[in-house]
Amino acid sequence: MEAVCVALWRARSKKQERERLAALAGEASADAAVAMEAEAAQAEAEAAHAEAEAAQAGGTTRSDSTLQSDDTAPGAGTAVAEPLEAGRTEPAGELTPTLDTAESADATDVDEAPPPAPPDLTAAAFFDVDNTMMVGASIFHFARGLASRKYFTASDLAGFAMQQLRFRVGGKEGNVDGIREQGLSFVAGATVEQLTEVGEEIYDELMADKIWAGTRALAQMHLDAGQRVWLVTATPVELAAIIARRLGLTGALGTVAESIDGVYTGRLVGDLLHGRAKAHAVRALAAREGLNLRRCTAYSDSQNDVPMLSVVGTAVAVNPDAELRDTARARGWEIRDFRTGRKAAKIGVPSVLGAGAVAGAVAGAVAHRRR
Numbered sequence: 052m053e054a055v056c057v058a059l060w061r062a063r064s065k066k067q068e069r070e071r072l073a074a075l076a077g078e079a080s081a082d083a084a085v086a087m088e089a090e091a092a093q094a095e096a097e098a099a100h101a102e103a104e105a106a107q108a109g110g111t112t113r114s115d116s117t118l119q120s121d122d123t124a125p126g127a128g129t130a131v132a133e134p135l136e137a138g139r140t141e142p143a144g145e146l147t148p149t150l151d152t153a154e155s156a157d158a159t160d161v162d163e164a165p166p167p168a169p170p171d172l173t174a175a176a177f178f179d180v181d182n183t184m185m186v187g188a189s190i191f192h193f194a195r196g197l198a199s200r201k202y203f204t205a206s207d208l209a210g211f212a213m214q215q216l217r218f219r220v221g222g223k224e225g226n227v228d229g230i231r232e233q234g235l236s237f238v239a240g241a242t243v244e245q246l247t248e249v250g251e252e253i254y255d256e257l258m259a260d261k262i263w264a265g266t267r268a269l270a271q272m273h274l275d276a277g278q279r280v281w282l283v284t285a286t287p288v289e290l291a292a293i294i295a296r297r298l299g300l301t302g303a304l305g306t307v308a309e310s311i312d313g314v315y316t317g318r319l320v321g322d323l324l325h326g327r328a329k330a331h332a333v334r335a336l337a338a339r340e341g342l343n344l345r346r347c348t349a350y351s352d353s354q355n356d357v358p359m360l361s362v363v364g365t366a367v368a369v370n371p372d373a374e375l376r377d378t379a380r381a382r383g384w385e386i387r388d389f390r391t392g393r394k395a396a397k398i399g400v401p402s403v404l405g406a407g408a409v410a411g412a413v414a415g416a417v418a419h420r421r422r
Contacts, residue, residue, distance in 0.1 A: 075321030077331025079307040083288045084281065084332075085339050088302045168277035173343040175301075176273040177333055177359065178266065179351035180284035180294065183369045186261040189286045189294065196253030239317025243289060243310055250290040254297060262298065265389035266369055269350065270300060279340075283332060283349075283359060285325045304332040330358035350387075354378060 181188040238246055270280050279301040284291050288305030295303040307320040322328050337344050345364040349356075354374035360366035368379040368386045379386050 069322070070327065072322040073326070073328035074331045076307065076319070076324050076328040077321070077333075077335050079320040080288060080304045080324050080328075080332040081335035081339055083307050084302045084304050084336055087288075087292050091296070091302075168275060171277040173341065174276075174346040175279045175281065175337075175340070175342050175348075176270065177281050177283050177304075177347065177349040177363065178270060178300075179329075179349075179353065179356055179359075179369075180282050180286060180291065182352040183350055184263060184266050184270070184282065184298075185258060185294070186263065189258065189284060189290065192257040192261070193250065193253055193286065193290055196249065196257055200249065238287070238308060238315040241315050243313050243315065246287070246315070247289050247293070250293045254290075254293050258294065259297070263370070263389050265387065266350065267298065269367075269369075269387070270298065273348070274299070281336065283324070283329050285323045288324075304329070304336060326355050327358045329356060330362050333359055333362055351375070360384070 178184050181190075185192075273280050281301055282291050282295045282303040282305070284303065284305050286294075286305050288303060288307050291303035291305035295301065304324060306324045309316045309318045309320050324332055333347075333349070334344070336342070337347070344362055347363040348365040348367065349360050349363045350367045350369045351360055352368070352370045352375065353372055357375070357378060360368075366379070366382070366384045368375050368384055370388055370390050371379060371386060376386065378384070
């Protein structure tokens with residue numbers, strides 16, 4: 052009896068520790084997302100300011116040049132026409148119409164684009180990435196890109212990934228604690244700047260053509276309604292932010308890897324942003340951004356994301372695995388499937404690995420190479 056009590060106590064303690072790490076990961080991810088969004092806004096403002104200053108400086112220079120020409124030319128004080136701009140048939144600044152009457156009438160008949168919707172500050176959408184926004188696992192595409200750059204070999208990655216797949220399909224649990232500890236050790240020693248630069252390249256090479264058009268359209272629907280849209284993924288937050296930026300989204304919640312003075316230590320802040328950690332991250336971001344979660348929507352393909360889907364007012368299963376499809380039907384959630392036939396089954400394979408297994412595969416491959 053005593054042994055049973057000890058086992059139950061240890062199980063409860065381990066569960067509490069996992070919950071603590073998940074909450075820590077969620078808080079760290081929300082902090083990172085807010086900081087990145089602020090940095091992007093500041094960079095955009097600085098770029099706009101610099102462009103305005105350049106335009107003003109150019110206008111001043113041209114005005115000074117014109118005044119000097121007027122002062123030194125015979126008959127100063129009379130109007131002097133400016134030089135023609137390249138490709139123009141009329142002097143710059145003139146308002147002389149270049150269309151005939153019929154063309155002008157046709158031009159006025161063209162429908163103007165509707166004005167953007169006013170910002171909806173309390174509603175937002177959250178999209179899982181792997182097999183929801185993108186075909187396959189983003190961290191696996193990232194690992195392939197690193198392998199092509201000789202961070203480790205593709206065979207190392209494939210071998211360890213297959214080992215993890217056997218654990219999952221065979222019904223045996225992998226070394227979850229080991230996966231957590233090694234999750235992002237493959238970036239240890241690299242700088243945040245390096246990972247960002249490589250991530251930009253890998254997105255162009257391996258990810259840009261793997262975005263689900265249907266899911267992208269769903270995200271655009273929220274943007275057009277004035278709502279903000281975040282990705283939520285176990286992929287490193289820096290890479291997740293690249294995907295979000297390329298898709299024109301607000302930002303991303305992702306796994307936060309510890310860094311000191313801009314250099315990765317290889318350790319995680321809390322845990323992988325997976326399962327319950329995603330729900331913690333969404334709640335934490337909602338608190339920071341003033342969102343009403345009942346007015347928010349979440350999208351995912353995986354049963355692992357039920358915690359995240361359950362914290363918002365509207366949940367949508369996109370390209371769902373079998374378990375999530377059953378859960379969605381039982382709870383009355385909407386189901387969207389952009390896959391067809393055999394292609395759907397093939398695409399589903401990376402999700403079987405899961406975020407932890409793929410991250411562990413990367414870490415294990417690196418550890419093997421180091422030995």
